[in-house]
Amino acid sequence: MYRLGKAISIGSEPDGENRATAAQQFRGIIVDHPWFAPGYRGLGIVEATRGNWVASYTAYKHYLHFAMDKAERNMVRDELSKLEKKNPALRAYAHGEQAAAEADWPRVIDLMSDVIAQRPTFSLAYRLLGIAYASRARATQAIEAYRAYLDLDKYAPDQRQVEAIIDKTTYALEKRARRRAGDKIEANEK
Numbered sequence: 001m002y003r004l005g006k007a008i009s010i011g012s013e014p015d016g017e018n019r020a021t022a023a024q025q026f027r028g029i030i031v032d033h034p035w036f037a038p039g040y041r042g043l044g045i046v047e048a049t050r051g052n053w054v055a056s057y058t059a060y061k062h063y064l065h066f067a068m069d070k071a072e073r074n075m076v077r078d079e080l081s082k083l084e085k086k087n088p089a090l091r092a093y094a095h096g097e098q099a100a101a102e103a104d105w106p107r108v109i110d111l112m113s114d115v116i117a118q119r120p121t122f123s124l125a126y127r128l129l130g131i132a133y134a135s136r137a138r139a140t141q142a143i144e145a146y147r148a149y150l151d152l153d154k155y156a157p158d159q160r161q162v163e164a165i166i167d168k169t170t171y172a173l174e175k176r177a178r179r180r181a182g183d184k185i186e187a188n189e190k
Helices: 002-011 016-032 037-049 053-066 070-086 088-101 105-118 123-135 139-152 159-189
Strands: none
Touching: 016 037, 016 053, 037 053, 037 070, 053 070, 053 088, 053 123, 070 088, 088 105, 088 123, 105 123, 123 139, 123 159, 139 159
16 A cells, blocks of 8 residues: 555656656556456556656456446546547547447547558557457457457456457467368378
């Protein structure tokens, strides 16, 4: 708790260098306690004050992964909406989430491709793109998108789940390739 208090204190100072230090403090808290929602929220606040809209947005989204308090979640959703209004890539990402909720996977793929073209380091866009590709049975592309997500987001709260998806999908692709190779050998022997 001391580290959280210190990070909050440093982050509230007007000096930009101190805010960068606070962001590092929050990242340290997240590394040590990846389930600790206030670490993500604090990082979101500090990154927003630094003008790092995408980093702030990502931290807030991770916060929602763990936060339990309804009022706090609603406040963070309000912050996400404000960030979406400030940044076209974030607005397009939000439209992509809506398209995903409607299972409009071709639209999700188009939107996330546009978001990635605008912001190639926006990790969440790769995650949503991976989901869309997987939903369209484009396994190789899904794996690539998921790997990009994990490469870009060192604080991904769902890292283990995404790694498991990658492993399972890779195994299925390898199994299918072995089966096809066996079918070709069998056909040549006839």
